[in-house]
Structures are given as C-alpha cells and as structure tokens.
Amino acid sequence: MGFELVAPRSPEEAFRLLEEGAGAASVLAGGTDLLFDLDRVTTAPRRVVSLRHLPWRGHAWQGDTLVVGSTEPLYELERDGSVAARLPGLHTAIRAVGSRALRHRATLGGNLARAAPASDLLPILLALDATVEIAGPAGTRRMELDRFLLASRTTALRPPELIRSVTVPAAPSVYLWQRVRPANDISQVGVAIAHPGPAVYRIAVGGIVPRPRRLPGAEAGLLSDPPPGPERVRAAEEAAREAPFPSDRRATEEHRRRVVRALVERGLVHLAGGAA
Amino acid sequence: MSGPDGSALVVNGRAHPIDGVPSHERLLDTLRGRLDLKGTKEGCRTGNCGACTVLVDGRSALSCLVLTHEVGDEPVTTIEGIAADPNGRRVQQAFLEEGALQCGYCTPGFVVALTGLLSESPGATAEELLTDLQGNLCRCTGYAAIVRAVRTLRAEGP
Numbered sequence: 001m002g003f004e005l006v007a008p009r010s011p012e013e014a015f016r017l018l019e020e021g022a023g024a025a026s027v028l029a030g031g032t033d034l035l036f037d038l039d040r041v042t043t044a045p046r047r048v049v050s051l052r053h054l055p056w057r058g059h060a061w062q063g064d065t066l067v068v069g070s071t072e073p074l075y076e077l078e079r080d081g082s083v084a085a086r087l088p089g090l091h092t093a094i095r096a097v098g099s100r101a102l103r104h105r106a107t108l109g110g111n112l113a114r115a116a117p118a119s120d121l122l123p124i125l126l127a128l129d130a131t132v133e134i135a136g137p138a139g140t141r142r143m144e145l146d147r148f149l150l151a152s153r154t155t156a157l158r159p160p161e162l163i164r165s166v167t168v169p170a171a172p173s174v175y176l177w178q179r180v181r182p183a184n185d186i187s188q189v190g191v192a193i194a195h196p197g198p199a200v201y202r203i204a205v206g207g208i209v210p211r212p213r214r215l216p217g218a219e220a221g222l223l224s225d226p227p228p229g230p231e232r233v234r235a236a237e238e239a240a241r242e243a244p245f246p247s248d249r250r251a252t253e254e255h256r257r258r259v260v261r262a263l264v265e266r267g268l269v270h271l272a273g274g275a276a
Numbered sequence: 277m278s279g280p281d282g283s284a285l286v287v288n289g290r291a292h293p294i295d296g297v298p299s300h301e302r303l304l305d306t307l308r309g310r311l312d313l314k315g316t317k318e319g320c321r322t323g324n325c326g327a328c329t330v331l332v333d334g335r336s337a338l339s340c341l342v343l344t345h346e347v348g349d350e351p352v353t354t355i356e357g358i359a360a361d362p363n364g365r366r367v368q369q370a371f372l373e374e375g376a377l378q379c380g381y382c383t384p385g386f387v388v389a390l391t392g393l394l395s396e397s398p399g400a401t402a403e404e405l406l407t408d409l410q411g412n413l414c415r416c417t418g419y420a421a422i423v424r425a426v427r428t429l430r431a432e433g434p
Contacts, residue, residue, distance in 0.1 A: 005299035005345055028346070035341045036322055038300065048299070050346060075335075079396075099411020101329050101336035101389060183410030184324050 007050040011162065014049055015137045018160030021047040027162065028052075029071055029110035032102050056109070056164055061086075064170045070109025070163040078103060089173025089192055093124040096177055099184055109163040112145070115211065117152045118250075122212040123192035124175045126204035130168045136161040151210040171196040174270045176263040180250070188251035191239075191263035195271045199225040203239060203267075205260055209246045217242045218264065226272030236264040285347060287311060288357025297344050304328045304339035307354060315355035315384045319413070326412030329385040329392075330354050336392040336411075355384035363394040366429060376425040378416035386412045386422060394429070402430040 005028075008014040018025050026045035028034055029052075037043040056069040059077060066087060068077065074094050077083045084091040097103055097111070097120050111121045112132060122145075130145045134157065145166075148156045157163070173194040177187040190206035201222040206212035218239035224231055240261040247253040284291040285306065297306055304321075307313045307330070319327030321340045328339040331353040358364035367390045370376070377383045389412050393405055400408075405426050414422065 002298060002300055005343065007346075028343075031343065031346065032323055032338070032341050035302070035343070039321065048343075050343075052346060052348070098323065099326060099338075100393070100408045101326065101338050101411055102323055102341070104332075104335045104337055105342065184326075184413070 003045050004047045005050060006047065007053050009053045011054060011135055011164075012137070014051065014054060014162060015160040017047065017049050018162075019137075021045070021049070022159070025049055025159075027113065029107040029113075030073060030105040031110075032098065032106040033110060033114045033116070051109075051162070059083075061170075066168045066170065068108050068166045068168065070112075070165055071107050072109075074103040074106050074108060074111075075100065077108070086170040087128065087168060087173060089124045089175040089194060090121075090128065090168060093120045093175040093190070093192065096120040096175070096187065096190075108166055112148070112166065113155060113157060113163055115149055115153050115155050117209060117211055118186045118190075118207050119212065120175070120177060120187055120190050120206065122149065123190045123204040123206035124173065124194075125166070125168065126212060126214055127192040127194040127202045128168050128171055128173060129194070129196075129202065130166055132163055133165040133167065134161050135164040140164060142167075146214065149211045149213075154211075169196070172271055174267045176267050176270075178251075178259045178263065186250065189245075189256050189260050189263070191260055191267055193264070193267040193271060199223060201227075201235075201268070201271075203235070203264060205239065205243050207245075207250075207256060208243050213243075215239045215242050222268070227268055232265050232268045235268065236261045239264040283349075285344060286349070286351045287313065288353060288360070289351070294344055299343070299345060301344050302340055303330065303337075303342040303344050303347060303352070306344040307339060307352075313354050313356050317381055317384055319382070319385075324413070325382070325385075326389060327382050327385040329388045329412065331358075331388060331392050334392065334395055336389045353388070355388055358388055358391055361391055361395070364388075364391040367391050367394065367425075370425040370428045371422075374421045374425040374428060376418070376421040378414070378418040382412060382414045382416075386414075390426065390429075402427045405430070 024046040028050045056071045059068040132148045171194045177190040179185040192204045194202045203215045218235045240257040245253040245256040285294045317327040319325035323341045330339045333350040
C-alpha cells in the first residue's frame with residue numbers, strides 16, 4: 001500500500017526517477033484513475049512519480065490546430081469557448097467525463113496514457129486525427145493516436161517515456177454517447193464523427209474491445225456532402241456490423257450494435273445541420 | 277515518511293504540518309482522521325458520489341481521489357469553512373430554507389460543490405448549475421428540495 005511519492009521539477013529528473021523505479025514506478029497526473037486502482041491494489045507501485053511540477057500545463061491554438069499540454073486539466077479545455085466553437089465534438093466528450101470536480105484534476109494526457117477502452121475522449125480524438133507527442137531521455141517523437149493505442153490499457157509508451165502534448169486539428173465534429181445514467185457513469189458506447197472537409201467523414205467508436213477504433217468501412221460509404229438519408233443509413237449499418245462489440249456488465253453486444261447504429265445516423269444528421 | 281514537498285496543508289485558513297502524513301494518504305482521510313474535520317463524508321471512495329467534495333484553491337475536488345501531499349500550497353476549504361465564503365453562506369441559507377436534505381450525508385458535498393460552481397460561473401443559470409451538480413448523488417433521492425434550493429439561489433440573482 002505504501003509508496004514513495006516524488007514530484008520532479010524537470011522531465012529529465014522524471015525520466016531518471018522512473019528508470020530507477022523500473023517496473024515498480026507509476027506515473028501520477030490528475031490521479032483520478034490511478035488512485036482508483038491504488039485503493040484496490042490492482043497496482044502496487046513502490047514509487048509514484050507526480051507530474052504536477054512539470055512545465056506541461058496549458059493549451060494554445062497554433063493556426064487551426066489545438067496543442068494541449070499533457071498535464072492540462074480537462075476543465076481548462078471545457079471552459080475555453082474556442083474549444084467549444086472549433087472542436088465541438090471534443091468539448092462534448094470532455095463534458096461527458098465524470099463530474100466537474102473530477103475534471104478539475106483529470107488531465108488529457110492521463111486519459112490517453114491510461115487508455116481505458118470505455119474512455120469518452122479516445123473516440124473523438126481518433127476521429128479528429130489527434131497526434132501524441134512523446135518525450136523520453138533520447139528526445140521526443142510524434143505518433144498518430146491510432147498507432148499509440150495498442151490495446152485495452154496498453155499504449156506505445158516505452159518507460160520512462162511520458163506524453164508531453166496532444167495535437168488536435170480543428171474540425172466540425174460531434175460526440176454522442178449512451179449510458180445507463182447520464183451523469184457519473186461510464187459510456188456503454190461512444191460515437192465520434194469528424195467532418196474535416198467536403199465529403200470527408202471520420203468515424204470512431206468507443207466501448208469496444210480491445211480499444212476504441214476508427215470504422216473505415218462505414219466511412220468509405222459516405223461519398224456525398226451532406227450524405228442523403230440512404231447513404232447515412234448504410235454507413236450506420238456498416239458501423240454496427242464492423243465494430244467488435246463485447247457483452248459485459250454494462251451492456252450486451254446486441255444492445256451496443258443497435259445503439260451505435262442509431263448514434264452514427266444521428267451524428268451524421270447533426271453534422272449536416274440537423275438536430276443531434 | 278514525509279512527502280516530497282512535505283510542509284503544511286492549509287485548511288480553512290489554518291496551516292497544519294503534514295510531514296508525518298504517509299505518501300499514500302488521501303486528502304479525505306487526512307481531513308477526517310488527523311484534522312478531525314468530519315463534515316467531509318466518505319461515500320463511494322471511487323469518485324462517483326461527490327460526498328467527499330472539498331474546494332482546492334476555490335475549485336471543487338473529490339478528496340477521496342487526491343493524495344494529501346499533492347495539494348501543495350493550494351488552500352483547501354471544507355464544509356466547516358464554507359460559511360467564510362459569501363457564496364457558501366448563500367448556499368447554506370438556501371438549503372436551510374428549502375429543507376434540502378433528508379439524512380444529510382450528501383449535504384456537505386452538495387453545499388461545497390454548489391459554492392464552487394457559483395464562484396466559477398457567477399452567471400450560470402439554474403439549469404446550468406443543476407447540470408454541473410450531477411456529480412453529487414443523494415441516496416435518499418431527495419433531489420426535489422435540492423433543485424428548489426438551486427432555483428431559489430438563482431431567483432435572488434447572481
């Protein structure tokens with residue numbers, strides 16, 4: 001249960017502390033997910049490396065691209081009107097994470113690094129073609145989010161690497177989710193659609209195994225702008241067919257298929273200017 | 277074992293030494309177990325119920341999901357100190373007038389969370405406040421009076 005808590009002031013110091021703790025060190029950002037595990041002894045680190053003093057907070061627009069520091073709390077994005085205006089799908093997804101009190105501390109980098117299969121942020125970031133900037137002792141590297149996510153709770157990070165920032169190009173976008181309870185619950189499925197250019201649609205879904213993913217089959221059938229009714233229906237049916245849904249305590253496979261079909265169609269209507 | 281920055285935890289305006297607090301201890305347990313501030317309640321201990329809500333630097337936080345040593349020098353406000361905040365007093369008064377509690381276990385969390393919302397978003401409508409209060413659960417399901425208390429607050433204006 002006990003562990004050593006350290007809060008390095010530079011990335012280099014953080015890498016060193018993580019390397020020393022090889023295999024028995026955990027990274028702490030907002031802590032809203034890690035502390036959940038620590039209480040249940042699913043993780044028993046000997047050392048916890050807090051990122052709170054690293055200079056990676058903040059977010060800024062670089063032209064049409066939002067660059068978010070990995071330790072930026074989700075609430076800072078939620079309260080920025082430019083995020084709601086230029087990345088509406090991301091804004092909706094952020095609002096779907098936990099409660100306001102949780103979003104005051106939970107970070108974007110933490111959500112990516114913890115890579116929960118039911119994350120509300122991963123589908124929309126996949127649809128928006130987000131890129132992850134990874135920092136390590138040898139320098140930084142960039143990776144598309146789709147390559148960064150390997151499996152449930154598994155990423156391409158190689159210890160002692162850390163996420164430094166996440167880059168998200170602005171695009172009309174929408175995120176729709178289904179839950180048993182609207183608040184403080186985990187989504188059974190989440191559907192994200194980005195519409196970055198004429199007749200270009202990127203669809204991603206969460207709440208599936210082993211991780212959220214794009215649905216290229218559903219995307220390929222969307223050739224018109226805006227897609228007419230039959231085209232939307234075909235894309236929605238293809239999405240429901242294509243995604244590998246699990247049955248678990250949150251929902252059955254069949255329920256997830258039906259909901260995803262409905263949400264994909266609803267999302268496309270919304271992006272065409274209709275009501276979501 | 278002392279924490280990494282281990283100096284003091286400022287709660288309701290008073291500094292408490294935390295050198296002896298273990299690294300893994302949660303803010304919730306420090307408040308209740310060491311500082312005898314029992315107004316902050318332990319509900320689910322998983323970040324789902326909001327009963328343990330406190331303000332950290334004026335913003336709501338789930339004290340069950342915060343390590344005490346991670347608070348650093350940011351001031352903590354618990355239900356015991358909420359009346360020092362004018363918004364806190366208004367929220368308490370509204371809950372009192374509407375009888376917005378049944379067993380009362382969730383009440384400190386609701387009062388603290390709503391105080392934080394009023395400070396962060398002074399212009400929020402009653403509906404917006406209620407949406408952002410969704411992180412607080414009442415197991416008695418006594419929501420009707422809580423909703424009335426929020427509407428009362430808004431009827432008074434910001």
